[in-house]
Structures are given as structure tokens and as C-alpha cells.
Amino acid sequence: MPGLYFHIPFCHKACTYCDFHFSTSLRTKEPVLAAMRKELRGRIGELQEQSLSSIYFGGGTPSLLGTKELGLLLDDARSLITVDPCAEITLEANPDDVSAGSLSAWRSIGITRVSLGIQSFSDQRLRWMNRSHNAEQSLRAIELVAQAGLASWTIDLIYGLPGMTIAEWDEQLTVALGHGMPHLSAYCLTVEKRTALHKQVATGQISLPDDGRQAAQFQHLIQRMEQAGLVQYEISNFGREGHFAKHNTSYWQGVPYLGIGPSAHSFNGTRRRWNMANNVRYADGIAQGAVYWEEETLTPNQRINEKLLTGLRTMWGVELASLGETFRTASKAMIQRYLALNELEMRDGRLILTRKGKNFADRIASDLFMPAP
Numbered sequence: 001m002p003g004l005y006f007h008i009p010f011c012h013k014a015c016t017y018c019d020f021h022f023s024t025s026l027r028t029k030e031p032v033l034a035a036m037r038k039e040l041r042g043r044i045g046e047l048q049e050q051s052l053s054s055i056y057f058g059g060g061t062p063s064l065l066g067t068k069e070l071g072l073l074l075d076d077a078r079s080l081i082t083v084d085p086c087a088e089i090t091l092e093a094n095p096d097d098v099s100a101g102s103l104s105a106w107r108s109i110g111i112t113r114v115s116l117g118i119q120s121f122s123d124q125r126l127r128w129m130n131r132s133h134n135a136e137q138s139l140r141a142i143e144l145v146a147q148a149g150l151a152s153w154t155i156d157l158i159y160g161l162p163g164m165t166i167a168e169w170d171e172q173l174t175v176a177l178g179h180g181m182p183h184l185s186a187y188c189l190t191v192e193k194r195t196a197l198h199k200q201v202a203t204g205q206i207s208l209p210d211d212g213r214q215a216a217q218f219q220h221l222i223q224r225m226e227q228a229g230l231v232q233y234e235i236s237n238f239g240r241e242g243h244f245a246k247h248n249t250s251y252w253q254g255v256p257y258l259g260i261g262p263s264a265h266s267f268n269g270t271r272r273r274w275n276m277a278n279n280v281r282y283a284d285g286i287a288q289g290a291v292y293w294e295e296e297t298l299t300p301n302q303r304i305n306e307k308l309l310t311g312l313r314t315m316w317g318v319e320l321a322s323l324g325e326t327f328r329t330a331s332k333a334m335i336q337r338y339l340a341l342n343e344l345e346m347r348d349g350r351l352i353l354t355r356k357g358k359n360f361a362d363r364i365a366s367d368l369f370m371p372a373p
């Protein structure tokens, strides 16, 4: 079953490392939300009347919207398409937006899962990241979310920070695990162009841990999660049974989804489409019936490469037969090489990364890529 994604392009502050599309000004909020409702009405047919298994509010900072604004988008979706009674409906939330009142309001409109952007439990790190919350708010938010009666919840953490040691990372994980989280997304800090972080690194103000230290922190993460009984079902995602993210898993498994809002991406199995990452141009484009998106139709080789890139990151890997005879012939030697290096394994006809291979997921996938087109 397909999923529906709403991109809410507003944030309280600009985080140092972030290159997602957002604005810290709410000036365009009303026209953007009106345009999103119109876009949803105009494009819902692309899902071909299948029912939705997941709805995801991402951003940006969706928790910055009022419950009424979120509820209108959900009501529109429900009036236009069947939403599975067991659908996962996720809201990304910043800790400073979480209160007993907001959680109760979110539940009342049907939110079943909250994803908390914690990132760190250290005030010093949070200040450096220019996050809008502090560590105390993070801990309070986790306590409230854990008691809110949601079907599931998750937190985000970042490792690979400048000067971070294994001991510091271990302490972060201990705090997180101490609060009984059922799911964790942990990302290694990456330097994206056009971010404050990029400038700091380019001018030599800071340097990030080298690959070896980042890999050691990644392996430590895997070890701590294993010990705590959380399954690494995707490179950066760990969950207890029954708490794996449905929306993201569908994405990694190539299930179609419809993305609504500025910069949102959509995929229908063969075609990718992405909206303008500009609030004014997006809203004006929709209001005036102009083109506000770009798209590409994937070639057979591009579809194979997508399957490799996303599928190999999951614990289910990629079914070799589904990649076709041409791929199997072209990649035979490379697959053998990675099997011999113990970075890939073959299980029940599926190519799966080993624990060692998880350190090199993107490189292995790209080595197996079919040539364009």
C-alpha cells in the first residue's frame, strides 16, 4: 500500500548542519498550506484509489503547526482516499513543541507515532547545532511521549560530531536507552553544501572525526542497540519488533508514495517527481496552475540502481532474481568479490550486507550499479 508525505517547510531556527528545505519565517505559511491542500486534491488520483498504509508529516518542523492546521490536511486525505485503519501516522516534532496538551491534541486528530528530533542530550552540542531546544526539554519531551499512549515513537540522534569520542557517544546512547525508546534513528554528521557547518569546515574552524573514528562510533552504536534488543533493520534505524517505521520501510522497499508540499518528492514505481524547494514559487505555481515540479522517468538500469541503493541498506537486502539476468551477469565478479571480502552475504536468494559491509553500504551499492541509462 502506498504512503503519503506532507513536507512542512518551516522551522524555529536554522540548524548548523541542515540542508533540508525550510524557512524560519512564517510569512508564507497560509498560502503554502492552502497550496498543499490544493495539490493533494489535484494529485490524489496518482495513488489509483489504493488505501494508504502510512502518512508522514516531515520537514521542516511539522510540530510548529497548530493542531487545526495538521488536522485539516489529515481530514482532506481521509475524505479523498481510504486510510487503512492500522495506518501509521507520524509527526516529526521538536522537543520544545511537546507538552501533555500538544500530545493529547495530536492523538485526537489521529497521530499514532511521534518522531522526536533530539539530536543530542548535551546543551553544549545543541547550542553548537543551533537547535531550538535544550537537553532538559529533550528529556521532558521523551518522558511525555513515552506516556502518551502512542502506538510508537522514536528519537533522532547524531554522532560523528567534532571531537566526539566513543565515551561521549556511549553516554548519549545510555541516556536514550534509559528512557526505553522503542526506536532510534542515528545519523553520522555529514557536511552539506550551503550550510553553516560547511563554512565552518571549509574555513578550518572545526574538523570532523576521520572515517575510522566515525566507523568506530557506528559499530559502537550497532553493539549497544544489539545488547538492548533493538534490531538494525536499516543502516541508520533500530527498532524493537512491532516498532519498525512502516512509512520509511515502504520507501526503502520501492513502494509508491505521494509527496505534497515544497521540495516534496513522489515516486510511482517508474517516475520520480519533486516539487520546487521554494515556498513562494511553489504556492504561486499551484495558485496559477503553472508547473511547480520537475520529474524524471527512471530507465530500467536506474530502477535497478535505486533498488540496490535503498534495499542494501535494509536487513532484508535485495532479491537477486528481481534485478534481472543482465544485472546478474554484469555484476557476477563484483558480487563474488564482496562475498569473498565478507562484506556481502547471500541468504535465501537475497544479497545482504554483513556487519562489516554496513560500514561501506553506499560504496558497495555504487560498485554494483548498472551503467546509465
Ligand code: SF4
Binding pocket: 010, 011, 012, 013, 014, 015, 018, 019, 020, 022, 059, 060, 061, 117
Ligand atoms: S529542525 Fe530539522 S529541518 Fe529544521 S533546520 Fe533543524 S534539522 Fe533542519
